[in-house]
Amino acid sequence: MxxxxxxxxxxxxxxxxxxxxxxxxxxxxxxxxxxxxxxxxxxxxxxxxxxxxxxxxxxxxxxxxxxxxxxxxxxxxxxxxxxxxxxxxxxxxxxxxxxxxxxxxxxxxxxxxxHGPQALPLTEDALRTNDPRLVAAAVGPYAAEHLDAHGWRHAILKCLFIGVPVAAVAALRTRARGDAELARMLGDYAAERTAAGRPVPDDLHRVLGLTQAPGEGHAPCKES
Amino acid sequence: MRIFDPHIHMTSRTTDDYEAMYAAGVRAVVEPAFWLGQPRTSPASFYDYFDGLLGWEPFRAAQYGIAHHCTIALNPKEANDPRCTPVLDQLSRYLVKDGVVAVGEIGYDSMTPAEDRALAAQLQLAADHELPALVHTPHRDKLAGLRRTLDVVAESALDPQWVLLDHLNETTVKEAKDAGCWLGFSVYPDTKMDEVRMVALLQTYGPEKVLVNSAADWGRSDPLKTRKVAEAMLAAGFSEADVDQVLWQNPVTFYGLSGRLVLDPPGKETGATHEGNSIRRGGE
Structure with missing residues (x-):
C-alpha cells in the first residue's frame, strides 16, 4: 500500500x-x-x-x-x-x-x-477554463515537464489573473529563471494594472524576481 | 431567513440575480435540466448542458455563497424529438455524479407515446440509482396530465414518497397529496401560482411536504418569488417555523433522499449532518 x-x-x-x-x-x-x-x-x-x-x-x-x-x-x-x-x-x-x-x-x-506529452490537451483544456481549482491542478509537475514556453508563460499569467497562488506552479523557480519574455509579459501586465489604478498582485513581483535570476542554460526552453 | 429554491434555471440568470437572491436569504438552489427555449438538435448539445450544470454553474453559484445542485434528465418536450432521445442511453453516466440530487425534470408536456416511454424509463433510472424524481406536470390539460402521471408512477419501481410533483395548483394538489408525493408549486409573475393563492393553499393543506419554487428561467419570471411567498406566509399568520419548513427543511429532506446534498460552502465543513447530508445552516 x-x-x-x-x-x-x-x-x-x-x-x-x-x-x-x-x-x-x-x-x-x-x-x-x-x-x-x-x-x-x-x-x-x-x-x-x-x-x-x-x-x-x-x-x-x-x-x-x-x-x-x-x-x-x-x-x-x-x-x-x-x-x-x-x-x-x-x-x-x-x-x-x-x-x-x-x-x-x-x-x-x-x-x-x-510519461510523454500526449496528455497535454487535458492540461491545455483546464488552462482555458476560469475555474481556479482546475487551473491550480493543471500547473503541476506534468505542465512543468511538458508545456511549451509560450503555453507555460500564459499559464503563469492566468494564475495571476484569476488569483491562483503561484505556489501551485511546479518547478516555478527553474522554469522562470532567466526567462526574459516572461519578464516582459509580467512587466506589461503590471503597467496595465497600474494604468487602470488597480493593485498589482504580490505574486507578480515574486515571479518577476525569479525571472531575473541568471539562466543556467539547461532550464527547459520549449519555445514553439 | 434561510431559503432553498428547489427549482430554478440559473443558467439563464445573471450574477445580479445571484447577488439579489443571496441578499434575500437564498443559500441553496437546485437547477433541473430542462428545455432551453431553443430546441436542441443532437445529444451532444445535452451533454454540454449537463456538464455546465455540474461544472460551471455550481462554481458560479459558489462565488455568491449559494450551494448549487442539479437534476438530470431528458425533458418531456424534447423526449418527442427522435434526434434527442439517444440521450436516454447516456443518462446513467451523469446520474452517478456527486452534484446530481434527483432525476428530472421528467413528466408530460403533450402526453404522447414518446413521453410515456421517456417518463417510464427515467422513473426506472431513478430507482436504479437510488435517486428521487422531480416530475413536471403539464401546463395544458393539467388534471388529466396529473392523473396519467400518477398512473405511471404507481406502475414504476419508484416509491411515490420519492417523487416531487411540480407546477401543482388548486386543481391538482389534492390528488397529488393523496398519492403520497411531495408537492411542488412554482410562483410566477403572471402564470402558474401567485403568492396570495399559494398562502391560501398552505392554509388549506398545511406545510407538510410542500415545496415552493420560483422556477425562474429565460422567460418572464422572478428569482425572488420564494422570499415573497415567505413574507406573504408571515403576513397571513404562519410562524417562522412554518416558513422554514416550507422554504428550507422540506427541500432539504426531499433532495436529501439522494444522500448527495452538500450545503456547506467549499472548505467550511461544519460536521453537521442531516440524513447523511452535510448542512450549512443559513439565516445569519
Missing part, C-alpha cells in the same frame, strides 16, 4: 474505508485484465469515446466525493487512477466526461500515469 493510501484509510470512517478498499481492488483487477491491451503511446479517438459499459471502477471514480467526503476526494480518485493503471484513452475519457472535481483528479494524476 502506498503512503497516501495508508493516510487516506486512517482518515476515513469505517464505511468509507470499506468502500475505498473494495473500489481499489476493483481498479487493480481491471488493471490486471486490461494490461495486455493498454498503452499510452498515442491517442485513439475510438477508444476514448467507446463506452460499451463503463468499468465498475470508473463509476466508483465518479462517486468518490460523496463516499469519502469532499476533503478526501482528490486523494481517493488519484489512488483509483493509479490502481487501475489508467492509460491515455482512459484518463482522456474520464476527463472529458468528468465534473470539475473529477477533472482535477485526472490532472493531479498525470505525471506517473502518462
Amino acid at each position: 502506498t503512503d497516501s493510501a495508508a493516510e487516506l484509510r486512517a482518515a476515513l470512517d469505517d464505511s468509507a474505508r470499506a468502500w475505498l478498499d473494495k473500489t481499489l481492488n476493483q481498479a487493480a483487477e481491471h488493471a490486471k485484465s486490461s494490461a495486455a491491451t493498454s498503452g499510452t503511446a498515442s491517442l485513439d479517438e475510438a477508444s476514448v469515446e467507446q463506452q460499451p459499459a463503463p468499468a465498475l471502477w470508473e463509476l466508483r471514480f465518479a462517486e468518490a466525493g460523496r463516499r469519502c467526503g469532499a476533503a478526501h476526494a482528490d486523494t481517493a480518485r488519484v489512488l483509483l487512477l493509479q490502481a487501475a493503471q489508467a492509460d491515455l484513452a482512459t484518463v482522456t475519457r474520464l476527463y472529458r466526461q468528468g465534473t470539475a472535481d473529477e477533472r482535477r483528479a485526472v490532472l493531479l494524476s498525470l505525471p506517473p500515469l502518462v
